[in-house]
Amino acid sequence: MNKGKVWKYGDDVNTDVIFPGKYTYQPMEPAEMAEHAMEDLDPDFAKNVKEGDIIVAGKNFGCGSSREQAATCLKAAGVAAIIAPSFSRIYFRNAINNGLPVIELAEGTDAMQAGDEVGVDFSAGVVEHNGKTYSFPPLPPEVLAILEDGGLIPHVKKVLNT
Amino acid sequence: MGHTFAQKVLAAKAGLDSIDVGQIVEIEPDVCLSHDNTAAIAKKFASIGVERVKDPDKFVIVLDHTVPASEEKYAQNHKEIRDFVDLNGIDKFYDVGIGICHQVLPEKGFALPGRLILGSDSHTTTYGAYGAFAAGVGRSEMAVLYATSKIWLKTPASFKIVIDGELVEPVGAKDLILHIIGSIGADGALYKSVEYTGEAVEKMTLASRMVLSNMAIEMGAKNGVCFPDDKTKDFLDGRAAGDFEPVFADDDAGYEQVLEYDASTLTPQVAKPHTVDNVSPVGDVAGTPIHQGLLGTCTNGRIEDLRMAAKILDGRKVAKGVRLLVLPASQEILLEALSEGIIDTLVRAGALMLNPGCGPCLGAHQGVLAPGEACISTANRNFKGRMGSREAETYLGSPATVAASVVTGVITDPREFF
Numbered sequence: 001m002n003k004g005k006v007w008k009y010g011d012d013v014n015t016d017v018i019f020p021g022k023y024t025y026q027p028m029e030p031a032e033m034a035e036h037a038m039e040d041l042d043p044d045f046a047k048n049v050k051e052g053d054i055i056v057a058g059k060n061f062g063c064g065s066s067r068e069q070a071a072t073c074l075k076a077a078g079v080a081a082i083i084a085p086s087f088s089r090i091y092f093r094n095a096i097n098n099g100l101p102v103i104e105l106a107e108g109t110d111a112m113q114a115g116d117e118v119g120v121d122f123s124a125g126v127v128e129h130n131g132k133t134y135s136f137p138p139l140p141p142e143v144l145a146i147l148e149d150g151g152l153i154p155h156v157k158k159v160l161n162t
Numbered sequence: 163m164g165h166t167f168a169q170k171v172l173a174a175k176a177g178l179d180s181i182d183v184g185q186i187v188e189i190e191p192d193v194c195l196s197h198d199n200t201a202a203i204a205k206k207f208a209s210i211g212v213e214r215v216k217d218p219d220k221f222v223i224v225l226d227h228t229v230p231a232s233e234e235k236y237a238q239n240h241k242e243i244r245d246f247v248d249l250n251g252i253d254k255f256y257d258v259g260i261g262i263c264h265q266v267l268p269e270k271g272f273a274l275p276g277r278l279i280l281g282s283d284s285h286t287t288t289y290g291a292y293g294a295f296a297a298g299v300g301r302s303e304m305a306v307l308y309a310t311s312k313i314w315l316k317t318p319a320s321f322k323i324v325i326d327g328e329l330v331e332p333v334g335a336k337d338l339i340l341h342i343i344g345s346i347g348a349d350g351a352l353y354k355s356v357e358y359t360g361e362a363v364e365k366m367t368l369a370s371r372m373v374l375s376n377m378a379i380e381m382g383a384k385n386g387v388c389f390p391d392d393k394t395k396d397f398l399d400g401r402a403a404g405d406f407e408p409v410f411a412d413d414d415a416g417y418e419q420v421l422e423y424d425a426s427t428l429t430p431q432v433a434k435p436h437t438v439d440n441v442s443p444v445g446d447v448a449g450t451p452i453h454q455g456l457l458g459t460c461t462n463g464r465i466e467d468l469r470m471a472a473k474i475l476d477g478r479k480v481a482k483g484v485r486l487l488v489l490p491a492s493q494e495i496l497l498e499a500l501s502e503g504i505i506d507t508l509v510r511a512g513a514l515m516l517n518p519g520c521g522p523c524l525g526a527h528q529g530v531l532a533p534g535e536a537c538i539s540t541a542n543r544n545f546k547g548r549m550g551s552r553e554a555e556t557y558l559g560s561p562a563t564v565a566a567s568v569v570t571g572v573i574t575d576p577r578e579f580f
Contacts, residue, residue: 021524040547
């Protein structure tokens with residue numbers, strides 16, 4: 001079980017506030033993207049986020065633009081997983097494609113507060129918080145394979161070379 | 163039970179007789195779009211280790227997001243894209259000034275009924291207005307499409323949205339879609355395939371249907387389709403880049419939800435800061451001071467939108483202290499507007515004309531907002547910081563509402579001008 005400190009956000013966190021449009025068409029490496037992560041939502045996030053931290057948010061996380069940097073920047077910032085009742089479909093795909101675990105958790109997220117410790121066992125499909133465990137449905141095998149290979153590009157490289 | 167539009171298109175692409183909701187298939191899209199993000203996609207593509215784009219004919223690339231380049235880094239980005247296009251023999255390349263991708267693809271005849279179109283842009287849903295199954299994907303996925311032409315897709319459940327009655331001028335498709343999004347929320351159709359039907363949709367122009375399909379993503383939908391008819395066929399006559407076979411949902415298809423609306427009683431609507439589903443009648447915020455009006459974007463930069471604004475602005479002036487930015491969605495629309503005298507009317511009223519492109523919609527250039535400023539815009543998003551400062555506010559409305567508001571300097575119900 002991987003344990004991490006919670007950053008808590010509300011419903012409908014959109015990709016513009018996760019990674020502003022003004023940077024979207026500039027060439028940028030993931031480490032620099034991480035410096036702008038959550039810039040228009042929580043300016044303290046990029047300064048204080050630690051490797052292994054977990055984002056817990058409300059419904060429809062990642063709505064809006066398809067910009068993949070909104071997933072890449074959080075992965076590069078060290079975020080180990082995002083837990084929310086639902087995700088926008090493009091964000092969900094982008095996160096998996098960047099090797100960033102996204103967990104659709106129907107219950108339990110309301111109780112998880114900023115600074116709490118949350119445990120995640122992705123392969124077992126279990127989230128732990130304050131002594132309670134919550135289970136989430138496993139990803140379809142073809143999608144899980146992408147995540148386990150570290151993202152879509154390494155996954156496709158592997159498939160094409162075997 | 164019959165099948166929905168999504169089931170029928172995805173089954174056909176997968177070579178299956180039928181397909182269940184939730185079923186995952188690996189398929190080859192007919193058309194793939196990328197824009198200013200192509201250089202970043204090309205870098206991901208290079209990292210896969212495949213030398214050349216597998217099927218260059220499948221890809222359409224349009225430069226539209228930061229055009230023309232306002233800074234050296236954008237110029238470098240565009241240059242890398244031109245080099246990539248040349249190296250891979252991508253013929254369907256539209257350089258700066260041709261227009262916004264979501265306008266250019268239909269104009270060039272690539273948005274066809276029954277086609278599966280994927281784009282590395284969330285508003286790829288726009289081509290649903292032509293009867294295509296069109297959805298957004300990410301950059302990594304587009305890079306893999308360059309390499310293999312294949313992608314996995316899950317078959318979505320479907321919503322049927324039935325819109326009865328007819329819109330009454332100056333109420334338009336934008337007011338309708340804002341009202342729908344406001345009523346079901348930013349995740350109201352999350353992951354669903356939306357089918358827009360009913361008298362109001364049938365009577366709408368293709369340009370108005372594009373507004374509905376464009377903003378399907380703002381309620382979380384995977385795609386939003388309007389079924390093709392004679393208007394679609396007439397538009398595509400002489401434009402269609404290839405044969406096509408329209409696909410219609412079966413009459414007895416299974417829908418997760420059927421939603422009904424009445425267009426005839428609808429009033430002008432706005433989305434208030436800072437979410438697209440924060441919708442109310444214009445009257446509720448009438449009198450709110452604005453500093454800028456934006457007329458254009460992939461949502462409302464078409465000729466009918468410019469015509470509507472010109473109708474209101476003819477013989478009037480943009481209020482003191484207010485800027486009106488106008489960006490036709492494409493060169494074709496700009497030429498049409500010039501020949502109809504619309505540009506003359508708008509400029510005499512005090513509008514500032516910008517080149518076809520995305521402009522300040524995503525806050526990268528050409529008229530971003532300062533802290534404390536408010537903008538009334540025909541765009542599709544009003545997220546915090548979207549148009550520049552995170553201390554600025556963006557209201558979304560129809561071209562008529564934008565035109566009426568820039569004349570008075572405050573948010574105004576356009577019916578006052580009719």
